[in-house]
Amino acid sequence: MPARTGQQFLDGLKASREIYVGDERVTDVASHPEFSGAAEELAAVFDLQHAEAARCLVPDPETGELINASHLIPRSREDLFKRHAALEVCAEHSVGLMGRTPDYMNVTFAGFAARPDEWAQKGNEAGAENLVAFQKELRRKDLSLTHTIIHPTVDKAQGDVPRAGNDVALQKVGETEHSIIVRGSRILATLAPFADEMAVYPSYPLPEGADAFALAFSIPMTTPGMKILCRDSYSAPKNAHDFPLSGRFDEQDAFVIFDDVEVPKERVFINANLAAYNTVMRTSWSPNIMQQTMIRAQTKLEFAWGLANRMLKCINGKNPAAQEMLGEIWSFAEFARSAIYASEMQAKEYPGGVWFPDVRPLHALRSSLPFWVPRVNEIIRLLGSHNVFAAPTEAQMRNPELKHLIDRYLKGAGDVQAEERVRVYRLAWDFVGSALASRNEQYERFYLGSGARNRQTHEMFSDPTRANRLVDQFVNIQPQDAKGGSACPQAA
Secondary structure: OOOOOHHHHHHHOOOOOEEEEOOEEOOOOOOOOOOHHHHHHHHHHHHHHHHOHHHHEEEOOOOOOEEEHHHOOOOOHHHHHHHHHHHHHHHHHOOOOOOOOOHHHHHHHHHHHHOHHHHOHHHOHHHHHHHHHHHHHHHHHOOOEEEOOEOOOOOHHHOOOOOOOOOOEOEEEEEOOOEEEEEEEEEOOOOHHHOOEEEEOOOOOOOOOOHHHOEEEEEEOOOOOEEEEEOOOOOOOOEOOOEOOOOOOOOOOEEEEEEEEEEEHHHEEEEOOHHHHOOOOOOOHHHHHHHHHHHHHHHHHHHHHHHHHHHHHHHOOOOHHHHHHHHHHHHHHHHHHHHHHHHHHOOEEEOOOEEEOOHHHHHHHHHHHHHHHHHHHHHHHHHHHHHHHOOOOHHHHHOHHHHHHHHHHOOOOOOOOHHHHHHHHHHHHHHHOOHHHHHHHHHHHOOOOOHHHHHHOHHHHOOOHHHHHHHHHHHOOOOOOOOOOOOOOOOO
């Protein structure tokens, strides 16, 4: 089966699953008022891959059927460029607001399957075979996959990962001839209501004795015993004028409970193997997945810059302070674009013939975004001032008694008509001030770990050789010579 259409995606959501919003169990995700807006937009993403086939679709290496390039295992720098084009198409559709569109997990599992040597270490050969087989199924069926990889916080003093005796975190509690049985909970399953499958895989390393928590697998959303508890919906009625973003792009987040769930053994990638769990994510995951995550983030920053520009155009805002803030957003977007470009141009080949981007600029960008995005939102609020509240609803704009007055008294500078001004400022508020905007800022603050945590761990991914050489030429001083003269600094 080749790349799916939007209707095929929506049809896949009809199967029964335990998804709750509020106290209601949702029986039809696609038509439910809390989910329908995002469901339609995700369907549009599946349709978009056909409308933009030249940028999005590539032949499956085994069947020749057209698949989304996000499923591609890159075998050259040129393959990374192909994948970039498809990822950009997807990111542009939601202007980067949806952090977990299906291409995220497509890229993740393509990277996993590209390195079976990593997954087969520490006696996990069978799990590696299962993973490769699953990635083939994922790409050929073009499934929508979500994941839940974070252990719930119970007692911060005990650390961020579970230890033996923890009865809350997801763990293996039994085994049959054909399955393992798991029990517990995990977070944060973004996109869960709109997924066909739920994946579990490693995050932070586990301590000694925590073998039962060392799991990786994927199961259908219809699996008995898996319960999806969604946060409050921030989806507004779908109205391009009043709610141009929150009516469309609430991708949802969920708390997942596994109530004695049976996982077929052919879908298990790590089976209580602590050594494998603690090693498989250490080398190639970051450079692979961050191509997708940073293209999305750069798209969002560029949208924010364009939005801020349009806001100032509406009121002819050319004062130096406003222009300085506008330049600040531009610099963030340009740094992001440049980091992605550098990472792709400096890509390298890994064992097995797979190519991934250079991780260094991507790690720097990853640690900066949690600080940049809140600042961008602050700037847009400052530029918006009171104007974001002087933006009538669509009903008011269409009221014959009010329309001519709004056109007269809410016009913008120059040739900017009231309709444009109102739409721009409503868009700005939906981007930075709505319930969805608040969720998105919180999401970005902790996206792939907080900025502070990523800065603290940068040494793990950095090569200090050149930096040390530059310092050593001044501090690596030779003893004075016998005549009392001082020796020259020696370069390392």
